[in-house]
Amino acid sequence: MSSDYEFSDDDGDYFDDEEMIDGTQDSEAQSEDDMDMDAFGDDFKVTPKGKCKSYEIEYESLSQSAVERLMQKDVDHICGIFGVDSGIASLLLRHMKWNKERLIEKYMDNPTAMLVAAGVTMPEPVVTSTPTPIRTHSSHTTPTNTSRRPTRATSKLMALASGSKSKSPTSSPTSSFTTPKAVKTAKSEEVFVCPICFDDSPGLQTLALDCEHAFCSTCWTSYVGSKVRDEAEHCIRCMAEGCALACPDSFIRSILVPEPGAPITDAAQEEENAKTWARFQELLVRHFVGCNTSLKFCPYPSCTNTVSCPAAASKISLTTVVPTVSCGARGIGGQAMTQSQQGSQLGIGGKEHKFCFGCPIESDHRPVVCGAAKLWLKKCRDDSETANWIKSNTKECSQCQSTIEKNGGCNHMTCKKCKHEFCWVCMGPWSEHGTAWYSCNRYDEQTGVEARDAQSKSRASLERYLHYYNRWANHEQSAKLALDLYAKTEKKMEDMQITSALTWIEVQFMKKAVEEVDKCRMTLKWTYAMAYYLAKGNQKDLFEDNQRDLERAVEDLSELLESPIEAENIPTLRQKVTDKTVYVQKRNEIVLEDTANGFVEGRWRWNVTVDGFDDPTEVAI
Amino acid sequence: MDARLRRVNKEIADCKNDKTSNIKIELIDNSPFHLKGSFPGPEGTPYEGGHFEVDIVIPESYPFQPVKMKFITKVYHPNVSSASGAICLDILKDAWSPVLTLKSTLISLQSLLCSPEPNDPQDAEVAKHYTTSKSSFEDTAVYWTQIYAGGPGPKEKKGKSSSAKPDERDEVAIAGLEEAHVNQFASLGFPRSKVIDVLRRLNYRGANVAKITEDRVVEELLK
Structure with a gap:
């Protein structure tokens, strides 16, 4: 079984964000390269560094906190360049979909427009009193905080934003601070009514962004909660209509996370808020991962890991590699188990989170590349059953090749499409039937033979497809039954320990063999999809030779596994199974490696247009 | 509370x-x-x-x-x-x-x-009607306002929408079509309601009338 290095939060330190973007990490990167050869039971093995096999790809699994650290690095980088605080840098990066280069370019071009577009500052600079790095004129310096008597909410914000230059002015009926604007002073003397919930109780806590659109803190909490939970929105704008100012993270945190030591007023609400805050952070990570082509989320339910695979980041790279990766976790659900806990257990519960970095169609479709695998699956979904039915129930018009079902009536057929009249029995043109209507006795006539030839030609492609499909489906079916096989094998392993002197560790060869069969069937399955699309030629013959060898070896091993266990022949069985397992492993590796090398060398030629490849040079079906 | x-x-x-x-x-x-x-x-x-x-x-x-x-x-x-x-x-x-x-x-x-926004439509057929012939669209909208929203009905000055009789609901006017067009195809023996339906779907109005051949309409009617 493959084993991953234990990944922990420390993994993130390994990364340098430059490497992330450029994909310049090379041989240093840790990689999973012991897929098949290492002995079973070696669950704690740390994979050696170094070049992986040609059918494997270098990747790294990252936990949520590791991704957060990557984000922070980008944010810090922008902070350093623009001289803004991290809240603003984060908003800018999010607005530009984490494309640092474009952000820097655009910001240098027109910082004001950039800040407005990202919701950092107001469009008209006269309205607010927020100093931003680009507005340095005196009228916009921060009013001294001492002139205010901040409410609790204000002080919270001040504390949070104190490292930065931004501050969020708040208005409160209870505070009688002087503000830079006369209008504001007049307003703050009136009783404050929240424009959303119409609450006018005195002492109402209010919050506002730099736009000074003040609302009560309860409404802010509900608003942020609704945006984050219902809409999964990470860019939360001011509640006022048409106001495009976005809430910085510190502001959202101040709304959702109580100050340390603050009295708990409503435990249920606070728990809810804590969940919202966690969800908000998750959304930020998701956005970051979604914007970065070299990162992908583990698609398994409730798994929060991310895989970084710079080698498969571009679409063109998917023509040369099949990026099968694993996030390192196992199991389904919240209790993603580590290998050490799960290593001894067979079956689906402990399946590692393996997935294809390039496409969502199947977790491991090696050796065939994503484009061809997708084409094949689409064809199967559209065609397989229909094709079978067509084969047994229809004939093609000998003139226009339309597929025709005869659902009654006589043998005098008239094609609805081309109006060609022919005989259903001999397929020859009806005109030659002369007066012998309705009883065909002209089977050997030349025209009839020609028509049937055309018919069989068009049938041949259908036959060809069904040949590949049936084998593909057969392996898929076997893979589905793997679960039963696992259970049966476990039972056999137990029996063996009872009936012979073999110990637990000595019967593990069975488990190893079952795993190998399962894996090889996956490979075999996809080799049929590959072979269907491969253009005729020596390369295809070689491919099919390799395929045949693997298939034979797998079937032999399967048979051995199914054979009944008798105490006296256990040692021979063990020897046979072990030998065969090693052989199967080798064959599988040859298929995978040769195919992968073929993609790198551009050796394979398709008989159809596969996404990302050049048009087929020769069409041979 | x-x-x-x-x-x-x-x-x-x-x-x-x-x-x-x-x-x-x-x-x-x-x-x-x-x-x-x-x-x-x-x-x-x-x-x-x-x-x-x-x-x-x-x-x-x-x-x-x-x-x-x-x-x-x-x-x-x-x-x-x-x-x-x-x-x-x-x-x-x-x-x-x-x-x-x-x-x-x-x-x-x-x-x-x-201020209708025909480029971001909810009802594509109505939007097509609007973009093809604004005056015909407006006649229909007036008629709908009259029969469904209690409006005053078509203004006398416009002769075009004279087909709308104030007392009974005129399906042709509701669909925003010309009486003559409907009659033309109904006379071929198709049910009137089907003709209205097809012509509305084809947007058989204004300049479009010249673009849509009779055969095309009949083909749709035969479906």
């Missing part, structure tokens, strides 16, 4: 006190979260003189999520579904702000009637 209930009650009360806007909000049943709004059709539009009713449902997370509104009165308008009354308006979707109220939203609906 529940903040949502307080807010909705205040909004209903505000609307009652406001005599200038002509916008009314009434309860449909005992729940304050299912309401009926109404407003007069804006002047200078085909909807002038009509009285338009809107079904309002206040969602659980109101006002942080937008209110759900659809027309009860049938409206002939590119951004309103002619079948269901569903409305395509940004503030009812992603441009919603919690500061908006039922009244301000209804006013926005009223102004939507003044």
Whole structure:
């Protein structure tokens, strides 16, 4: 079984964000390269560094906190360049979909427009009193905080934003601070009514962004909660209509996370808020991962890991590699188990989170590349059953090749499409039937033979497809039954320990063999999809030779596994199974490696247009 | 008190006190979260003189999520579904702000009637009609206003829409088609309702009449 290095939060330190973007990490990167050869039971093995096999790809699994650290690095980088605080840098990066280069370019071009577009500052600079790095004129310096008597909410914000230059002015009926604007002073003397919930109780806590659109803190909490939970929105704008100012993270945190030591007023609400805050952070990570082509989320339910695979980041790279990766976790659900806990257990519960970095169609479709695998699956979904039915129930018009079902009536057929009249029995043109209507006795006539030839030609492609499909489906079916096989094998392993002197560790060869069969069937399955699309030629013959060898070896091993266990022949069985397992492993590796090398060398030629490849040079079906 | 209930009650009360806007909000049943709004059709539009009713449902997370509104009165308008009354308006979707109220939203609906957005349609057939022939669209909208919203009916000065008889509902006018066109194909022996249906779908109006061949229409009719 493959084993991953234990990944922990420390993994993130390994990364340098430059490497992330450029994909310049090379041989240093840790990689999973012991897929098949290492002995079973070696669950704690740390994979050696170094070049992986040609059918494997270098990747790294990252936990949520590791991704957060990557984000922070980008944010810090922008902070350093623009001289803004991290809240603003984060908003800018999010607005530009984490494309640092474009952000820097655009910001240098027109910082004001950039800040407005990202919701950092107001469009008209006269309205607010927020100093931003680009507005340095005196009228916009921060009013001294001492002139205010901040409410609790204000002080919270001040504390949070104190490292930065931004501050969020708040208005409160209870505070009688002087503000830079006369209008504001007049307003703050009136009783404050929240424009959303119409609450006018005195002492109402209010919050506002730099736009000074003040609302009560309860409404802010509900608003942020609704945006984050219902809409999964990470860019939360001011509640006022048409106001495009976005809430910085510190502001959202101040709304959702109580100050340390603050009295708990409503435990249920606070728990809810804590969940919202966690969800908000998750959304930020998701956005970051979604914007970065070299990162992908583990698609398994409730798994929060991310895989970084710079080698498969571009679409063109998917023509040369099949990026099968694993996030390192196992199991389904919240209790993603580590290998050490799960290593001894067979079956689906402990399946590692393996997935294809390039496409969502199947977790491991090696050796065939994503484009061809997708084409094949689409064809199967559209065609397989229909094709079978067509084969047994229809004939093609000998003139226009339309597929025709005869659902009654006589043998005098008239094609609805081309109006060609022919005989259903001999397929020859009806005109030659002369007066012998309705009883065909002209089977050997030349025209009839020609028509049937055309018919069989068009049938041949259908036959060809069904040949590949049936084998593909057969392996898929076997893979589905793997679960039963696992259970049966476990039972056999137990029996063996009872009936012979073999110990637990000595019967593990069975488990190893079952795993190998399962894996090889996956490979075999996809080799049929590959072979269907491969253009005729020596390369295809070689491919099919390799395929045949693997298939034979797998079937032999399967048979051995199914054979009944008798105490006296256990040692021979063990020897046979072990030998065969090693052989199967080798064959599988040859298929995978040769195919992968073929993609790198551009050796394979398709008989159809596969996404990302050049048009087929020769069409041979 | 529940903040949502307080807010909705205040909004209903505000609307009652406001005599200038002509916008009314009434309860449909005992729940304050299912309401009926109404407003007069804006002047200078085909909807002038009509009285338009809107079904309002206040969602659980109101006002942080937008209110759900659809027309009860049938409206002939590119951004309103002619079948269901569903409305395509940004503030009812992603441009919603919690500061908006039922009244301000209804006013926005009223102004939507003044300024159709045929490029972002809710009802593609109506939108096509609008872009093909604005005057024919307006005649139909006036007719709909008359029969569904209690409007005054087509103005005398326009001879084109004379086919609309004020007393009985004229299916041809409802579909925004020409009587002559319908008669032309009905005389071939097709049922009248089917002819209306097909011609409406094909947008057999204005300059399009010249572009759509008779064969094409007949082909559709035979389907």
